[in-house]
Structure formats: structure tokens, C-alpha cells
Amino acid sequence: MSLLSGSKVPLDETTRLLHPDTSSTTSHDDDSSQSSSSSLYDNGSPTRSYGATVKSDEEEQREPDAVASTAVQAEYSNGFIARVVVALLVGVFTASADASLVIATHPIIASTFDDLENSTWLFISFLLAGAATQALYGKLSDIFGRKPVLLASYGLFAIGSALIGVGQSMWQVIVGRVISGSGGAGMMALAAVIITDLAPLRDVASWQSYLNVVATVGRSLGGPVGGFLADTIGWRWSFLGQAPIFLLAMVLCGIVLPKLTTGQNRDDADAKKSRLARIDFLGAAFLGSGLLALLLPLKIGGQQVPWTSPVVAALFASGAVLLGLFMVTEIRWAKEPIFPLRLLKNREVVISYLTMACQTAAQVGMMVSVPLYFQVTERTSSTVAGAHLMPAVIGNTVGSLLTGAWIGRTGYFKAPLVFAGIISFISYGLLILRWKGNTNWAESLYIIPGGFGTGVSLNAVFVALQAAIDPKDKATAISGLYLSIPIGSILGMAACNAVMQAITPVDLASRLSGLGINGSEAEQIIKNATSRLDYLDEAPKVVREAIQAAYVRGLEYSHGVSLLCAVIATTAAVCAKRGRLRR
Numbered sequence: 001m002s003l004l005s006g007s008k009v010p011l012d013e014t015t016r017l018l019h020p021d022t023s024s025t026t027s028h029d030d031d032s033s034q035s036s037s038s039s040l041y042d043n044g045s046p047t048r049s050y051g052a053t054v055k056s057d058e059e060e061q062r063e064p065d066a067v068a069s070t071a072v073q074a075e076y077s078n079g080f081i082a083r084v085v086v087a088l089l090v091g092v093f094t095a096s097a098d099a100s101l102v103i104a105t106h107p108i109i110a111s112t113f114d115d116l117e118n119s120t121w122l123f124i125s126f127l128l129a130g131a132a133t134q135a136l137y138g139k140l141s142d143i144f145g146r147k148p149v150l151l152a153s154y155g156l157f158a159i160g161s162a163l164i165g166v167g168q169s170m171w172q173v174i175v176g177r178v179i180s181g182s183g184g185a186g187m188m189a190l191a192a193v194i195i196t197d198l199a200p201l202r203d204v205a206s207w208q209s210y211l212n213v214v215a216t217v218g219r220s221l222g223g224p225v226g227g228f229l230a231d232t233i234g235w236r237w238s239f240l241g242q243a244p245i246f247l248l249a250m251v252l253c254g255i256v257l258p259k260l261t262t263g264q265n266r267d268d269a270d271a272k273k274s275r276l277a278r279i280d281f282l283g284a285a286f287l288g289s290g291l292l293a294l295l296l297p298l299k300i301g302g303q304q305v306p307w308t309s310p311v312v313a314a315l316f317a318s319g320a321v322l323l324g325l326f327m328v329t330e331i332r333w334a335k336e337p338i339f340p341l342r343l344l345k346n347r348e349v350v351i352s353y354l355t356m357a358c359q360t361a362a363q364v365g366m367m368v369s370v371p372l373y374f375q376v377t378e379r380t381s382s383t384v385a386g387a388h389l390m391p392a393v394i395g396n397t398v399g400s401l402l403t404g405a406w407i408g409r410t411g412y413f414k415a416p417l418v419f420a421g422i423i424s425f426i427s428y429g430l431l432i433l434r435w436k437g438n439t440n441w442a443e444s445l446y447i448i449p450g451g452f453g454t455g456v457s458l459n460a461v462f463v464a465l466q467a468a469i470d471p472k473d474k475a476t477a478i479s480g481l482y483l484s485i486p487i488g489s490i491l492g493m494a495a496c497n498a499v500m501q502a503i504t505p506v507d508l509a510s511r512l513s514g515l516g517i518n519g520s521e522a523e524q525i526i527k528n529a530t531s532r533l534d535y536l537d538e539a540p541k542v543v544r545e546a547i548q549a550a551y552v553r554g555l556e557y558s559h560g561v562s563l564l565c566a567v568i569a570t571t572a573a574v575c576a577k578r579g580r581l582r583r
Contacts, residue, residue, distance in 0.1 A: 081207060085210055091253070092215050100221075103223060127295075127486045128299075129180075130182070131487060134189065146190060152183075153187050156180070158246035185482070212397075216397050282329050283339070286329055292319075293318040351575060352461050352481060354572045355457060359453065359566075360489055363451065367389055371388065371389065374388050376536065377551075395447070396455035400459050414464070421457070424450050424566040425566040430446040435556075464579075465477060507550040
């Protein structure tokens with residue numbers, strides 16, 4: 001069985017896949033040489049390498065579906081890995097809480113500057129900045145090492161949070177969100193990369209599940225805590241208080257994390273070049289600006305500007321041109337591409353990215369629509385409406401933990417991916433069929449399978465990606481995977497919002513016409529109903545019922561968007577190769 005050349009070599013569970021010091025006379029191209037140098041990590045302890053778990057020919061015939069795990073041979077104890085994970089959780093929790101905190105308090109923050117109409121830019125700017133810089137972190141961690149780049153991302157988030165807290169204008173606060181978004185892009189991705197550096201791949205899902213759970217809990221608590229702080233001591237302390245927490249996270253990670261330095265940084269011919277010279281700045285600029293140009297119109301279209309505006313068309317066209325230039329740069333000019341396009345030739349990589357984006361889009365679409373549904377149909381407060389998301393959060397947590405245990409015990413990762421898509425499909429289908437305006441407590445739990453499916457998918461797709469790639473591409477591949485999360489989030493929010501804006505006014509106009517209300521009176525009712533929810537308390541009963549029914553119809557179609565995303569995710573999972581990680 002040959003791994004690097006046409007020659008056959010005896011292999012066992014400790015054989016190195018990519019040995020940097022090979023003295024073989026077989027010639028290798030530049031790509032092979034780079035892969036050799038990028039698979040070793042120097043942490044001040046004996047050299048660690050990726051190992052091939054290879055079975056005999058007879059065993060292969062008995063188990064043809066098995067996939068050789070490129071897991072790191074475990075030289076770190078579980079206790080040491082647990083300490084590292086705990087140190088990482090501080091930053092992951094705070095960054096996740098920040099996201100829901102801003103969603104809950106952005107109207108209050110914007111009202112401070114008399115700029116409520118631009119309040120959504122407080123989280124849009126964060127997502128866009130993260131999408132534009134996400135791909136950088138994987139390559140930077142290969143060049144400079146995991147720990148320094150992770151600490152830099154913490155520092156950026158702390159600086160951004162402090163700037164938000166002391167900002168004296170809306171644009172200063174938005175700049176702070178951009179800086180925080182740039183730092184936040186690296187946190188989850190680098191935490192995941194570090195875990196794969198330390199643990200065998202078959203155990204990675206279990207450790208990764210703790211990150212997912214803590215991130216979910218952070219997103220759940222951020223909104224209520226942020227609202228409480230805004231009502232008591234002021235919203236600024238929600239952000240000023242984050243700066244010392246991230247400084248604490250920097251100290252903990254600085255103490256606990258080992259020095260994980262890729263073989264690319266050894267004192268060889270390549271390492272003598274300036275590290276900055278190795279960064280593909282041009283490719284990064286084209287990729288970041290191209291993604292911004294494509295994603296921005298999805299947020300402003302239909303809100304700040306009409307979809308038919310030339311601005312929307314110009315942004316889409318610019319995005320396509322910039323991404324085209326990025327591809328040319330990576331193929332023809334970049335010596336060390338910020339994101340190797342050859343990864344996209346791997347079907348399993350594409351399936352992983354597509355699954356992650358679709359599952360994220362489906363759940364974000366649901367999470368945005370559920371509070372609105374209960375505010376409209378039951379006139380609940382924002383706090384109570386937000387509490388209706390807790391079942392999905394619980395489902396997400398349970399799904400993530402169970403998947404980590406399943407993969408660690410069995411080694412199979414395709415079955416959870418398919419199951420995640422199916423159960424999510426069931427959840428969104430139930431919302432369409434059963435949420436008609438009079439939803440009891442039992443039927444309000446229909447969102448649990450959706451959250452459960454997303455939790456299962458997040459863990460399984462991460463392992464599936466790692467099993468499909470060369471270890472030298474680990475960091476960049478994981479950055480690409482986490483890039484699909486903000487892309488999926490923006491697509492999910494934009495699609496559900498567009499559907500709501502298209503369906504609700506038309507359905508309401510039809511219902512008002514049936515009540516004999518037409519012309520300017522109907523137009524004014526539609527304008528009031530779609531611009532502020534408190535109009536429901538002022539409207540006559542028959543008009544209020546018509547508005548509620550129109551919203552329910554619009555929300556049904558938005559759940560249809562989530563349903564479609566679940567179908568795509570399930571189809572992608574079915575097309576993935578059936579594999580099993582071997583110890």
C-alpha cells in the first residue's frame with residue numbers, strides 16, 4: 001500500500017504518513033515536499049506526527065468501507081487536553097454570548113445615537129467582517145503558529161469590545177464591531193484546529209462537542225444577560241466587561257497551550273524567507289472583498305435599497321469579478337495560497353462545506369422567525385418570545401454531545417450526517433403544518449428536532465472533513481468550514497426575510513380586500529403592520545386577526561426556506577462516502 005510514492009513500505013499504527021526527514025531517493029514535487037514539512041508539530045516534547053492506521057489486505061476485504069484515519073497519535077493525556085479545552089472555552093463562551101447580546105440590545109444601542117434605522121448594522125458588520133477575514137486564520141496559524149494567532153484574535157476582540165463601550169457615535173461603535181468580528185472569526189476555527197493537533201481524530205468529535213455546547217449556552221445566555229445589563233447599568237458595560245474576560249482568556253491560553261508550531265516553521269530553506277512574504281495578501285484581499293460584495297446586497301436588498309436598485313446589481317457583479325480574480329491569483333501567482341483551490345476538487349470537502357452552510361442557514365432562519373411568531377400570535381414580550389428558543393438550544397446541546405460519543409465509540413460519521421438532515425426536515429415540516437397561530441406548549445417543542453439536527457451535523461461534518469483531507473491542509477480546510485457558517489447565517493436570514501417581505505403584505509392585502517378595506521386605507525394598514533408590531537394592539541379586532549393570519553402565512557414560507565436547506569443538507573450527506581475512523 002503506497003502513500004507517497006509508488007514503492008511499497010511496511011506500515012503499522014505508528015508509521016508516519018508525511019515524514020519530513022525522509023531520505024528516500026524517490027523524487028517528490030513541491031506539493032509533496034510542502035506536505036512533508038507541514039505535518040510535524042514541535043511542542044517541546046518528542047516529535048508528534050500524523051499516523052496511518054492501516055489494516056491487512058484480508059481485513060480490508062472484510063471492511064471495504066473503512067477510511068484510514070489521519071489522526072494524530074495521542075501523546076497528550078486526556079487530562080492535559082481537558083485543561084487546554086477549558087482554557088479555550090472562556091473565549092468561545094464570551095464570543096458566543098456577544099452575538100446574541102447584540103441581537104437583543106441593538107435597538108437600545110442605536111437609539112442612544114438616534115439612529116435606530118441602522119441598528120442592524122451592529123451585527124451585520126460583525127458577520128461581514130468575520131466572513132471577509134475567516135480564510136486568513138488557517139494559513140496564518142500555519143506560518144506563525146497556533147498560539148500567537150489565537151492570542152491575536154482574542155486581542156482584536158477585546159479591542160473591538162472596548163471601542164464599542166466607549167464609542168461616542170454610531171460609526172465608532174460599528175468600527176468596534178468590525179474589529180471584534182475580525183477577531184471572532186479566528187476563535188472557533190483555531191480552537192478546533194488546536195483540538196485536532198492534540199487529540200486522535202476519533203476522539204476529536206467528543207472534545208469538539210464541548211466547544212459546541214459552550215458556544216450554544218453562550219448564545220442562549222447572551223441575550224438575557226445583555227438585556228438585564230442594558231436595563232440596569234447601561235449597555236456599554238455589556239461590552240466593556242468583555243475586554244477583561246478576553247484578557248483573562250489570553251493569559252490562560254498563554255499558560256496552558258503548548259507551542260504548536262507547524263513543520264513549515266523549521267529552520268529549512270523555506271523558513272528562511274520572511275514570514276510576512278509568505279502571506280498571500282493579494283489573494284486574501286480579493287477573497288475578502290469579493291465575499292463582502294456578494295453578501296452585502298443580501299442584507300441591504302429589500303431593506304435599505306430595493307432589490308431592483310442598480311447598487312444591488314453592481315455589488316453582485318463586483319463580487320463575481322473579485323472572486324474570479326481571487327481564483328486566478330491562487331492558481332497562477334500565489335506561492336502559498338491563502339486557500340488552496342485544489343481542496344474544492346475533493347468531493348467530500350465540498351459536501352462538508354455545503355452541509356454546514358445549509359444546516360446553519362436552516363437553523364438561523366428558524367431562530368429569527370420563532371420569536372416573531374409568538375410576538376405576533378400571542379403578543380408576548382421579547383423576553384418570553386426569546387425563551388421559546390430554549391428547546392432548540394437544548395436540542396442542539398444534546399445532539400452535539402451524543403454525536404461526539406457516537407463517533408468516538410463507533411468511528412462512523414456518515415450516519416449522523418444523514419440523520420441530522422432527516423430530523424431537521426421533520427422539524428421544519430411540523431412548523432409549516434402545525435404552527436397556525438394557536439400553538440400550545442407541546443407543539444412549541446417542534447423546534448427541538450431542528451436544534452438537535454444542527455448539533456449533530458456540526459460535530460459529524462467536522463470529523464468528515466478531517467477524514468477526507470491531507471493533514472497539511474487541516475488549518476485552511478477548517479477555516480473554510482467555519483467560513484461557511486457566517487455565509488450560511490447571512491443567506492438564511494436574507495432568504496427568510498425576503499420571503500416574509502414578499503408574502504406577508506400580499507396576503508394581508510388579500511385579506512383586507514375580503515373585509516372590504518381597499519385603497520389608501522389598506523395601504524396604510526399594511527405599512528403600519530409591517531413596520532411596527534405594537535400596531536396589533538391598536539388595530540380593530542378583525543384587522544388584527546387579518547394581520548396575524550398574514551404573518552403566519554409569511555412565516556410558513558420562511559420555514560419552507562429552512563425546509564429546503566434541510567433537504568439540500570440531507571441530499572449532500574447521502575452523497576458522502578460511507579466511512580469509518582479506525583483506531
